[in-house]
Amino acid sequence: xxxxxxxxxxxxxxxxxxxxxxxxxxxxxxxxxxxxxxxxxxxxxxxxxxxxxxxxxxxxxxxxxxxxxxxxxxxxxxxxxxxxxxxxxxxxxxxxxxxxxxxxxxxxxxxxxxxxxxxxxxxxxxxxxxxxxxxxxxxxxxxxxxxxxxxxxxxxxxxxxxxxxxxxxxxxxxxxxxxxxxxxxxxxxxxxxxxxxxxxxxxxxxxxxxxxxxxxxxxxxxxxxxxxxxxxxxxxxxxxxxxxxxxxxxxxxxxxxxxxxxxxxxxxxxxxxxxxxxxxxxxxxxxxxxxxxxx
Amino acid sequence: xxxxxxxxxxxxxxxxxxxxxxxxxxxxxxxxxxxxxxxxxxxxxxxxxxxxxxxxxxxxxxxxxxxxxxxxxxxxxxxxxxxxxxxxxxxxxxxxxxxxxxxxxxxxxxxxxxxxxxxxxxxxxxxxxxxxxxxxxxxxxxxxxxxxxxxxxxxxxxxxxxxxxxxxxxxxxxxxxxxxxxxxxxxxxxxxxxxxxxxxxxxxxxxxxxxxxxxxxxxxxxxxxxxxxxxxxxxxx
Numbered sequence: 001x002x003x004x005x006x007x008x009x010x011x012x013x014x015x016x017x018x019x020x021x022x023x024x025x026x027x028x029x030x031x032x033x034x035x036x037x038x039x040x041x042x043x044x045x046x047x048x049x050x051x052x053x054x055x056x057x058x059x060x061x062x063x064x065x066x067x068x069x070x071x072x073x074x075x076x077x078x079x080x081x082x083x084x085x086x087x088x089x090x091x092x093x094x095x096x097x098x099x100x101x102x103x104x105x106x107x108x109x110x111x112x113x114x115x116x117x118x119x120x121x122x123x124x125x126x127x128x129x130x131x132x133x134x135x136x137x138x139x140x141x142x143x144x145x146x147x148x149x150x151x152x153x154x155x156x157x158x159x160x161x162x163x164x165x166x167x168x169x170x171x172x173x174x175x176x177x178x179x180x181x182x183x184x185x186x187x188x189x190x191x192x193x194x195x196x197x198x199x200x201x202x203x204x205x206x207x208x209x210x211x212x213x214x215x216x217x218x219x220x221x222x223x224x225x226x227x228x229x230x231x232x233x234x235x236x237x238x239x240x241x242x243x244x245x246x247x248x249x250x251x252x253x254x255x256x257x258x259x260x261x262x263x264x265x266x267x268x269x270x271x272x273x274x275x276x277x278x279x280x281x282x283x284x285x286x287x288x289x290x291x292x293x294x295x
Numbered sequence: 296x297x298x299x300x301x302x303x304x305x306x307x308x309x310x311x312x313x314x315x316x317x318x319x320x321x322x323x324x325x326x327x328x329x330x331x332x333x334x335x336x337x338x339x340x341x342x343x344x345x346x347x348x349x350x351x352x353x354x355x356x357x358x359x360x361x362x363x364x365x366x367x368x369x370x371x372x373x374x375x376x377x378x379x380x381x382x383x384x385x386x387x388x389x390x391x392x393x394x395x396x397x398x399x400x401x402x403x404x405x406x407x408x409x410x411x412x413x414x415x416x417x418x419x420x421x422x423x424x425x426x427x428x429x430x431x432x433x434x435x436x437x438x439x440x441x442x443x444x445x446x447x448x449x450x451x452x453x454x455x456x457x458x459x460x461x462x463x464x465x466x467x468x469x470x471x472x473x474x475x476x477x478x479x480x481x482x483x484x485x486x487x488x489x490x491x492x493x494x495x496x497x498x499x500x501x502x503x504x505x506x507x508x509x510x511x512x513x514x515x516x517x518x519x520x521x522x523x524x525x526x527x528x529x530x531x532x
Contacts, residue, residue, distance in 0.1 A: 172400065175393055175400070175401055176401065178392040178393060179390045179398075181392070182391065186382075186384060186388040187401070188352075188371070188372045188373045188376075189351070189352055189372040189376055189382050190373075190376055190382075190402035190449075191373050191402060191403050192373055192403060193373050
């Protein structure tokens, strides 16, 4: 068996894969946060709760309607995104003229209410969600065992991230979004319905969180606290990448996931804090984050 | 002939506010189809606020703004733009995150008859050469050309132009003047805010003078010489 510095290749690549999977979730969630922050100037603290809701909606669809993973891949983002749109239209939209802190407080409160409701309804123990039949099993690659579902999560997350990046940076709709981020008043004066664009953007960012929840459900089990466990790390990722940077949040998400995985191999005690150590270091050197622009 | 006599844009008793401060105090004027009309006045007289009020992007406004028979007060700015009103802001509003081409293509077409990209590149050759650069990498003059060009593409029939020559070199001002005269020939209507009075006189049909949030005088470009002394007093030049 191959080994490196006394560490077996199984352990090394196993942790690397785990890091990539965590990175997939970091990237998807921080991407949604970045998209929302760029357009709405709102730090969406409900993002973790919306991710958890994505997993729960998938679980409930399966339990009560017999709707499986593949239809859920379409339904979950639609339902969670729709929930986001209602939230934005009824509450968030009233806060844009105020300090961004109000948006943070509102979404923080909403996150607590959502989590509280799900804890009340379902307790704190995890509920299993089966891996879809087509993605069960795995391959022995010789140097490691690769479960198909985990590979799928990484690929799906990469695809979602890259298509989002493409849509924002390379299409006409994306140009409208970027312009509206810079100067919403002028963009609206050109005849573009900016409030609609804002609502759609929030819905899209929240839908991304919902999809991430669905992708996570078969791996992590469905649990009302799964969002709050993850969201703190995701905010650290966002701070490191630079608030509002699309490509930055994708690269930092995957990069930090891998770094965390490698730390688990080489110095396990540090694996829980390594991201925060990096955050401190980055903040000291580049306060706007690795890919952020100083204001 | 009655239709020809009614103005394309009519503003009456227009008041506008930024927060608590009352900036316009009953502005009134009109612009007829195919005219180039300027608003003259010192800094702070309310010229830019008048344009912003027409476009629907001031905090609060009241009074009458009638365009093609429709009252614009109460309409959101995107609806006003869709009626064929094009806005070129004083600060030009070129987007840093967009390339020159993306900036040019950003405003949606609001009416048929806008300039094609080829026609725009003939009018402003610099924009073609630099179409892949970030918008704000352009020189001030090129940014002004881009700000005008992107509105010309939309087919807007009425253009609000705020200080197009501010801070530009004489040769660029001449180029922009040629473009504006060209547009006038095609039948566009322009409402122009301008500090550079001599330039304004070379392209405008009529002038309104603003002072302290009101229109205080009006004369045609042909009567300019007779009013020159009065005008110098208004503008403090």
